[in-house]
Amino acid sequence: MDYLSDCYWTRSGLKCLFASCRVIRFVVRHVKYFLGLRFQVSGWEHLQTDGPYVIISNHQSSLDVLGMMEILPDRCTMIAKKELVWAGTVGMVCWLGGIVFINRQKTRDAKNVMSDAAKTMLADQIRLWVFPEGTRNQNGGLLPFKKGAFHLAIQAQVPIIPIVFSSYSNFYLRKEKEFKSGTITLKVLPKIETKGLTADDVTTLSEKSFSVMHSAFMEISSQTTQSNGPVFPLSAPTTRMARDHVVGNHANQAL
Ligand SMILES: CCCCC/C=C\C/C=C\CCCCCCCC(=O)SCCNC(=O)CCNC(=O)[C@H](O)C(C)(C)COP(=O)(O)OP(=O)(O)OC[C@H]1O[C@@H](n2cnc3c(N)ncnc32)[C@H](O)[C@@H]1OP(=O)(O)O
Numbered sequence: 001m002d003y004l005s006d007c008y009w010t011r012s013g014l015k016c017l018f019a020s021c022r023v024i025r026f027v028v029r030h031v032k033y034f035l036g037l038r039f040q041v042s043g044w045e046h047l048q049t050d051g052p053y054v055i056i057s058n059h060q061s062s063l064d065v066l067g068m069m070e071i072l073p074d075r076c077t078m079i080a081k082k083e084l085v086w087a088g089t090v091g092m093v094c095w096l097g098g099i100v101f102i103n104r105q106k107t108r109d110a111k112n113v114m115s116d117a118a119k120t121m122l123a124d125q126i127r128l129w130v131f132p133e134g135t136r137n138q139n140g141g142l143l144p145f146k147k148g149a150f151h152l153a154i155q156a157q158v159p160i161i162p163i164v165f166s167s168y169s170n171f172y173l174r175k176e177k178e179f180k181s182g183t184i185t186l187k188v189l190p191k192i193e194t195k196g197l198t199a200d201d202v203t204t205l206s207e208k209s210f211s212v213m214h215s216a217f218m219e220i221s222s223q224t225t226q227s228n229g230p231v232f233p234l235s236a237p238t239t240r241m242a243r244d245h246v247v248g249n250h251a252n253q254a255l
C-alpha cells in the first residue's frame with residue numbers, strides 16, 4: 001500500500017509502472033472476447049528471464065496492445081510516441097502505466113529520454129517494450145528497424161527478447177476497413193545477449209534482430225493465415241455471437 005501511494009501520489013516515473021501495468025493488463029486482456037480474437041503463444045520459456053530486458057516486437061496496429069497484454073511480464077512498460085498522452089482515456093491510462101514518451105520529431109530529445117530510461121531500468125529492475133519499426137505497418141513484412149531499442153539494450157547491457165505477432169491481414173485490413181474474428185500467433189524468440197557490446201555493435205545487433213524476427217513473421221503468418229477464413233467489412237457484426245447469427249459458423253471455423 002505504501003508502494004502504491006508512492007506511485008500514484010508522487011508519480012515517481014518508471015517506479016510506478018509495474019503496479020499500474022498489472023491493472024491495465026488485467027483489464028485489457030478481456031477486450032479480445034468482444035472482438036472475437038484468440039491468441040496462441042509459443043516460446044513462453046524465453047520470457048522466464050530474471051532482471052531487466054528490452055522486448056522488441058513488430059507493430060501492425062493498435063490491436064497489438066491486446067497481444068502485449070497477453071504476455072506482458074511484470075515490471076514491464078513501453079516506449080510510446082508522445083502524441084498518445086493526449087489521446088483521451090488511452091493517454092491517461094498510458095500516463096498512469098508509467099509509459100515512457102518520446103518525441104519522434106526530435107531525435108536528440110528521444111535519445112536523451114531513452115538513455116535516462118536505460119539508467120532507470122537498471123536502478124529499478126524494469127523491462128521496456130519497444131516497437132523498433134517506430135510506426136504501425138501492415139504491409140506484409142517488417143519495416144527497417146530504428147536504432148533506439150538497440151542503443152537502449154546496449155547502454156543498459158541487458159538482453160533483447162524479440163517477440164513476433166503474426167500478420168493480421170487475414171482478419172483485419174485497416175485501409176479497407178475490414179475486420180472479422182481470428183487467431184493471432186505470438187512467438188517469443190530466444191533472447192539476444194548484449195553483454196560486452198558497444199555502440200559500434202548497434203547496426204549488427206539490429207540486423208540480427210531483424211533477420212530472426214522477419215523469418216519468424218513469415219513462418220507464423222503463413223501458418224496462421226491458413227487457419228483463418230475470409231475477412232468481412234468492419235460494418236459487419238464483429239462479435240462471435242452476432243456474426244453467427246448473420247453468416248452462420250463459417251467465419252468462426254478457426255476459433
Ligand atoms: C478506453 C480504454 C482504454 C484502454 C487503454 C488500454 C491500453 C493502454 C495501455 C497501454 C498501451 C501502450 C501502447 C504503447 C504503444 C506505443 C507504440 C508507439 O508509440 S510506436 C512509436 C514510438 N516508438 C518508437 O519510435 C521507438 C522506435 N524508434 C527509435 O528507437 C528511434 O531510433 C528514435 C530514438 C525515435 C530516433 O529516431 P530516428 O528517426 O532519428 O531514427 P534512427 O534510429 O535512424 O536514429 C538516428 C541516429 O540516432 C542514433 N540513435 C538512436 N537512438 C539512440 C540512442 N538511444 N542513443 C544514441 N544514439 C541513438 C542512431 O544510431 C542513428 O545514428 P546513426 O545513423 O549514426 O547510427
Ligand SMILES: CCCCCCCC/C=C\CCCCCCCC(=O)OC[C@@H](O)COP(=O)(O)O
Pocket residue numbers: 028031059061062063065066081084090134135136137172179234
Ligand atoms: C476493429 C478493430 C479496430 C482496432 C480496435 C483496437 C482495440 C484495442 C483495445 C484497446 C487498446 C487501445 C490502446 C490503443 C493504444 C494505441 C497505440 C498505438 O498503436 O499507437 C500508435 C503508435 O504506435 C504509432 O503511431 P503511428 O503509426 O506512427 O501513427
